[in-house]
Amino acid sequence: MSKHDESHHPIPRMKSEDRRELILQAATDVFGQYGYYGATTDQIARAAGVSQPYVVRMFGTKEKLFIEVIERALQFILVSFRAVIAESRADLQSRLGSAYVELLRQRGLLLSLMHSFVLGGDPVIGPRAREGFLEVYQFLRDEAGLAPAEAQSFLEGGMLLNTLVGLRMSEEFDSSTAANELLCTALPQKLDVLLEFGKQQASA
Amino acid sequence: MSKHDESHHPIPRMKSEDRRELILQAATDVFGQYGYYGATTDQIARAAGVSQPYVVRMFGTKEKLFIEVIERALQFILVSFRAVIAESRADLQSRLGSAYVELLRQRGLLLSLMHSFVLGGDPVIGPRAREGFLEVYQFLRDEAGLAPAEAQSFLEGGMLLNTLVGLRMSEEFDSSTAANELLCTALPQKLDVLLEFGKQQASA
DNA sequence: ACAGGTGGTTATTGAATGATTACTTACGCA
DNA sequence: TGCGTAAGTAATCATTCAATAACCACCTGT
Numbered sequence: 330m331s332k333h334d335e336s337h338h339p340i341p342r343m344k345s346e347d348r349r350e351l352i353l354q355a356a357t358d359v360f361g362q363y364g365y366y367g368a369t370t371d372q373i374a375r376a377a378g379v380s381q382p383y384v385v386r387m388f389g390t391k392e393k394l395f396i397e398v399i400e401r402a403l404q405f406i407l408v409s410f411r412a413v414i415a416e417s418r419a420d421l422q423s424r425l426g427s428a429y430v431e432l433l434r435q436r437g438l439l440l441s442l443m444h445s446f447v448l449g450g451d452p453v454i455g456p457r458a459r460e461g462f463l464e465v466y467q468f469l470r471d472e473a474g475l476a477p478a479e480a481q482s483f484l485e486g487g488m489l490l491n492t493l494v495g496l497r498m499s500e501e502f503d504s505s506t507a508a509n510e511l512l513c514t515a516l517p518q519k520l521d522v523l524l525e526f527g528k529q530q531a532s533a
Numbered sequence: 534m535s536k537h538d539e540s541h542h543p544i545p546r547m548k549s550e551d552r553r554e555l556i557l558q559a560a561t562d563v564f565g566q567y568g569y570y571g572a573t574t575d576q577i578a579r580a581a582g583v584s585q586p587y588v589v590r591m592f593g594t595k596e597k598l599f600i601e602v603i604e605r606a607l608q609f610i611l612v613s614f615r616a617v618i619a620e621s622r623a624d625l626q627s628r629l630g631s632a633y634v635e636l637l638r639q640r641g642l643l644l645s646l647m648h649s650f651v652l653g654g655d656p657v658i659g660p661r662a663r664e665g666f667l668e669v670y671q672f673l674r675d676e677a678g679l680a681p682a683e684a685q686s687f688l689e690g691g692m693l694l695n696t697l698v699g700l701r702m703s704e705e706f707d708s709s710t711a712a713n714e715l716l717c718t719a720l721p722q723k724l725d726v727l728l729e730f731g732k733q734q735a736s737a
Numbered sequence: 738a739c740a741g742g743t744g745g746t747t748a749t750t751g752a753a754t755g756a757t758t759a760c761t762t763a764c765g766c767a
Numbered sequence: 768t769g770c771g772t773a774a775g776t777a778a779t780c781a782t783t784c785a786a787t788a789a790c791c792a793c794c795t796g797t
Contacts, residue, residue: 342744342793362654367570370785380746385786443651447644447699450566450734459700463711470711477718484715485689492692495651496663507667507674511688514681530654546763546774574755584776589756 345387352377352384354435356398361437362533364444365395365454396457399445402438403461407468414473421473422483423517429487430519433494433526443491489515499527549591556581556588558639560602565641566737568648569599569658600661603649606642607665611672618677625677626687627721633691634723637698637730647695693719703731 343351355377359368370391374381388394409428414421432438445458469480493499493515501508502524516523547555559581563572574595578585592598610633617632618625636642649662673684697703697719705712706728720727 345744348744364568364570364648364651366568367652369783371783381784382747382786382788383745386745391785440651443696444568446696447568447647447651448571449699449701449704455701459702459705459712462696462700462702463705463709463715466715467711470714477714481693481715481718482689485686485693488692488696489685489689492647492650492666495653496666497653497659498663498666500653501663501667505667507671508663510674510681511667511670511685514685544763544775549774552774573753575753585754586756586758586777587775590775595755 348377348379349387352379352387352394353398353401356384356394357402357435357441358437360395360398360444361440365391365448370394392453395441395445395454398441399454399457399461402435402442403464405432405435405438406465410468411472418474421475422479425469425473425483426486427519430490430516430522433522436526436529439491440495443495486515494523494526497527497530499524500531502527552581552583553591556583556591556598557602557605560588560598561606561639561645562641564599564602564648565644569595569652574598596657599645599649599658602645603658603661603665606639606646607668609639609642610636610669614672615676622678625679626683629673629677629687630690631723634694634720634726637726640730640733643695644699647699690719698727698730701731701734703728704735706731 352373356368356373359373359376362368363372370384371381373394374384377384384394385391388397406429409432410425413424413428417424429439442458442461445454446462449455449458466480466484469475469483470477473480475483493512498508498512502512503509512523513520556577560572560577563577563580566572567576574589575585577598578588581588588598589595592601613632613636614629617628621628633643646662646665649658650666653659653662670684670688673679673687674681677684679687697716702712702716706716707713716727717724
């Protein structure tokens with residue numbers, strides 16, 4: 330070996346911005362699986378390949394981290410939706426739906442939001458969650474130009490999708506004819522995305 | 534006063550069956566607010582007016598208690614739905630919808646289920662939650678005789694309702710025109726039930 | 738070369754929480 | 768009346784977990 334051989338790896342350093350993003354992704358995944366209370370900062374830290382105190386120091390508290398996670402998730406949704414609109418204004422409902430399903434590729438993104446939606450009674454999470462949900466509704470009404478009934482119908486479909494994903498219903502795709510029928514009916518196209526996502530989840 | 538006055542109250546005793554039901558109600562409420570991980574056995578015990586060790590001894594573990602809560606909730610749904618069908622087979626969709634909304638009166642019932650639905654990855658909660666959800670779907674298809682698309686549409690509406698309740702969206706009914714419009718659109722009739730329920734939640 | 742800020746870690750702590758144990762008190766019934 | 772069982776409680780334990788403190792090492796500009 331040469332002069333001072335690298336027996337102790339150079340330990341990858343990172344700009345804090347990048348590390349922050351890594352942790353946010355890990356947190357999104359873990360919060361998506363276990364929810365706000367169920368997820369631990371230690372799980373998140375390990376998923377991000379970092380020590381537990383580091384994640385809490387970077388975000389202050391677990392609560393603030395969760396808030397950042399759901400706000401980031403909402404930004405992803407709106408950015409994705411705006412891209413759909415910018416591309417074309419034809420067949421909006423179904424194209425927005427496809428874009429929504431594609432967000433499943435960001436593990437835990439929709440599920441973290443879903444977890445926040447059922448914690449509306451929390452004094453700090455609740456208001457943010459309501460605000461975020463209404464922001465999406467406003468987008469559908471004002472920017473996408475959907476009628477109230479159309480926007481509502483879109484949200485209904487989204488909430489059922491979230492629920493089926495949260496339930497890991499794709500695990501029953503082969504074993505239950507009811508689950509099979511339900512999944513096929515609920516996802517006109519894009520079934521592949523859900524099943525692919527289901528396999529990821531099953532392994533983790 | 535008479536011979537030995539009751540300075541120390543006779544402390545109401547109860548048949549364990551009745552106490553069990555009381556605890557299940559309290560647990561339904563607390564789990565509905567905080568979810569499985571967020572709720573503590575101590576909160577549940579206090580809500581039931583009983584000591585913490587008593588609730589865990591009666592149900593074995595917090596997990597078993599949660600399972601009982603969601604299975605009880607599912608029974609309530611199915612019993613209620615079967616009553617609707619027994620009464621008449623006309624206008625089923627909307628009458629089942631009304632019956633579903635009425636279940637909001639049992640505090641936390643729908644929300645406990647919703648919390649279980651987003652924990653599908655849990656090795657013991659997940660399978661039960663999937664089973665329960667599919668049981669409802671099977672009911673809609675087989676007993677209610679709905680077509681796949683009809684059953685799906687019904688579930689979509691249910692999931693959006695659950696979400697709006699979880700979000701405590703009724704709190705924004707007066708302050709946000711978007712929330713107002715969304716709630717009015719989502720609940721054709723039965724808006725009163727939601728708002729009444731919202732007031733209960735706000736006080737608790 | 739070295740000083741200081743930046744990007745981390747290990748060790749620790751204090752509070753919360755689920756569970757267990759051992760005890761107490763009311764009620765039904767012979 | 769008294770006795771056994773059913774209905775509870777108080778005290779405590781072992782963990783887990785978020786948060787804090789104290790420290791270490793790499794890079795960068797001068």
